[in-house]
Amino acid sequence: MEDAFHLYTRTIKLSYQTIIERGMTMKHFRRLTFLLSFILILTAGGVVAMAANNGPCEDEEESYAYVQFYNSEKDDMIYVYSFRTPQEGIATSAKGAVYDKKTNTLTLTNCNMPDYMLSMNMMGDNFKIKLVGSSHIGMLCAWGYGYGGSVEIIGDGKLYVNEEQKKSDAIVLQPEGTKSYFRISGNAEVYVYAGKTDGSIVIADYTTVSDCFVVNGLTGLKKEQASEMRYDEIQAIIVDMENSHDCHVYTKGDNGKKYTVEDYVRTYYNDDGSIKAENVKGYTLYELMLMPGYTDKYYMREIDATDGVFDPEKYGYTDTEENVNGYSYRSTMPAKVYIDQNTGDRCVFMRDAVDDSYKEFENFKYDIKGELGDVTDKYGNVMSYCMVERSKDNVKFTDVEFYDPDYLLSQGYKISGELEYIKGLYKVYSNAKSAVLTSKTQTVCKHTSKVNKVTKKATMTTDGIITTTCKSCGKKLSTSKIAKVSTVKLSAVSCVYNGKVRTPAVQVKDSAGKALVKNTDYKVTYSAGRKSVGKYLVKVTFAGSKYSGSKRMAFEINPKGTTIVKKAAGKNSIAIRWSAQKVETSGYQIQCSTDSRFRKSNRTATLRNNATTYYKISKCNTGSVYYVRVRTYKNVKVSGKVVKIYSAWSKVVAIKAK
Structure with missing residues (x-):
């Protein structure tokens, strides 16, 4: 039963974080958390709160005490305290957050973590958060797991929770089988905000109002x-029907089931990466489950993988000397049934x-093709194994749509099952959109003094945000938008060498068409030199209080061109002569074609000597007109590689071969 208790507890924590990340409606969340929380109570046989749950719990095998900051978007985890040593690479300190085990107190001193959830697990009934200055977090969540799930706020500072309203709820208590409360003492103040469209400022599972919140400033409490x-x-x-396995069939006793075995060879490694054992032989045991609609095709359900050699007689299996086609899964998961x-x-x-990019996901409808059979786990729970295939009507829902049962119902889908109410158990929450929680009654603020602050800078991909707050409370x-930067370009991307430093101007505008101010909203940095022929970088760095990010652009200084001064026609040949251009050049490129627009049949020659001024083209057809042009080039190094930078082409001359 203890395994089931841990299983359901972990399910609650995972499900709640999933709800937050996927933006489910609060209506659905209340239904789901009722289910998860109270299944936990019933399954665990009604967990009883321990006595004197003071200090962090440090004697649990599967769960343990910790204080953690967590950002789901970045998948970033920071442990301020943990009974167990965090995994390698996990941060163990956050700026402005210090935990003292002796007093079981977390002190927040101007801790600015608005995108992180502050989560506590099994920290006891006397866990406290001391506020110094003003601190900001995205959410506060206390887990009990049968050993305390309470938080007391002390100190003289302020704590802002979910002020950007990215989460549905601000403060969440998950006692998990023990009493829990949220209390404020002294002069501490907690500013809480519910989600923009749905959610609560505070919420607690299976508790009562008196046990739950010992604070002033709460309105709209519901049970x-x-x-x-x-x-x-x-x-x-x-099922992966593209790849079949030739399965040799075994039976065991008279249970009517079929089995097969596949051998494997694997390598084991030590913790330091060195090889511990090579070429270790083993086998994987599968149950063969007849696939619906077939008489000779079986699904291979993996039962066990064991090192060693399979001995059917030793383990009670009988060789039937029969072979069948077996198939493994392409994807499998427990799924609720809909009608x-x-x-x-x-x-x-x-x-x-x-699509194939695996960057965007949705919930697709799958038809149940038929049953493979029932499987009983070690707890005695029976699960029906079924083959499914993508529905031809291509029904799909986004996460927000799928986790809203009212929306699914409006689309003609209802979940298969029954709702039962549990006598004497309740959830408590508040419908208020925001509140100032204190230990004393607060006067109503009229918000006469306002402060504007850039809470998110604009970039080239996203708008920024200016947040207006009351200076008093x-x-x-309100919030207003800083239009993102949409135009960053040079006045010219190429110019001709003239021996002077070239500095093309930069134009920067936002998405509303407003020009940004140079040296206030952005700064421009040019590559050194910019006299000689070559490629040069220009970096625009957004600055100031409203913009962030940067963009790199490039422009070229091209060599001067040349002019064809003489043309001649010979027998099956033509020739040209041009003016020498030796300054900032490496040579010339000549191009010849029977097409006056050089769209086809082009012949190109590159001359490596910039002193050369004559070139003859042979193998010309008598009587044919040839069009010829010439340009200069210079070899320059760009990112360590030699590239050619060309001038513009000369005027085209036409020559008729003799």
Whole structure:
């Protein structure tokens, strides 16, 4: 039963973080957290709070005490305290956050982490957060796991939670089988904000109002009866029908099942990367489950992988001397069953990539093709294994749509299962959009003094944000947009060598067409030199309080061109002579064609001597007119490689071969 307890607890934590990241509606979240939280209570046999849960819990095998900052978008994790040593590469300190184990207190001193969730697990009933100055976090979440899930705010500072309203909820208590409360003492102030469209400033599972919040400033407190949704669920399997395995069949006893074995050879490594053992032989045991619609094709359900040699007699298997076609899965996952109300058919939704880039995902509809059979796990739970395939009607939903049951219902899909209410268990939450939580009654602020602050700088890809807050109470009043930078270009990307330094002007505008101010909104840096023929870089760096980022551009100084001064025609040949151009050149390129626009049949010659002024072209057809042009070039180094930079072409001359 303890394994089940840990399993469901981890499910609650994972599900809640998933809800936050995917932006589910609060209506669906309340239903889901009721389910997860109360399944936990029932499964664990009604976890009883431990006595004197003071100080961090340091005697658990599977869960343990920690204080952590977490950013889901960056998948960045920072442990301020952890009973277990964090994995290599995980940060263990955050600026402005210090934990003292002796007093079980986390002190936040002007800690600026608005994009991070501050999460505590099993830190005991006497865990405190001391505020010094003004600190900012994206969310505050306290987990209990049967050992405390409480937070007391102390000190004289201020804490702003979810002020950018990116999360649905600001403060979340997940006691997980023990009492928990959120309390404020002394002069501390906590400014909390619910999500922009849905959510709560505070929320707590299976508790009562009096046990939960010991603060002033809360409005709109609600209490809902707990419910449990008993879903119909299957193990949905997409079979890889492109690759079959020749499976030798075994049976075991008289259970009517078929089995097969595949051998493998693997290498084991030590922690330092050195080889521990090579060419270790082993085998994988599969149950062969007949695929619906076939009499000779089987799904290979992996049972176990074991080092050694398979001995059927030793392990009680009988060789049938039969071979069948076996197939493994391409994708498999537990999936809730839905009913298509238009057809009455059962279906599931599985998350898959929208295209081959694997950058965007949606929830696609899969039809249940048929049952493979039932599988019983070690806890005695039975799961139906079913083959599924992508529905031909190509139904799909975004994450936000899929996690909103009202939306799915409006599209003709209802979940298969029954909702049951659990007597005596409740969830408490607040419908208020924002509040100032204190230990004393607050006067209503009229927001007469306002402060504008750039909370997000504009870049070339995203708009910036200016946030207006009340100077007196700190409440966010409004936001306005800083238009992103959309135009950054040079007045010229090429120019002709004249012996002088070339400095093309830079034009910078935002997406609204407004010109940015040089040396205020951006700075320009040019490559050194810029006299000789070559390629040069220009870097525009956005600066000031409103813009960030940079852009690099390049321009060329081209060599001077030349002019054809004489032409001649010989027998099956033509020739030209041009003016020498020796300054900042390496040579010449001559191009000849029977097409006056040089679109086809071009012949090109490159001369490496810039003193050469004559070139003869042979193998010309008698009576044919040839068009000839010439240009200069110079060899220069760009990023360590030699490249040619050309002048413009000369005027074209026409020559008729004799």
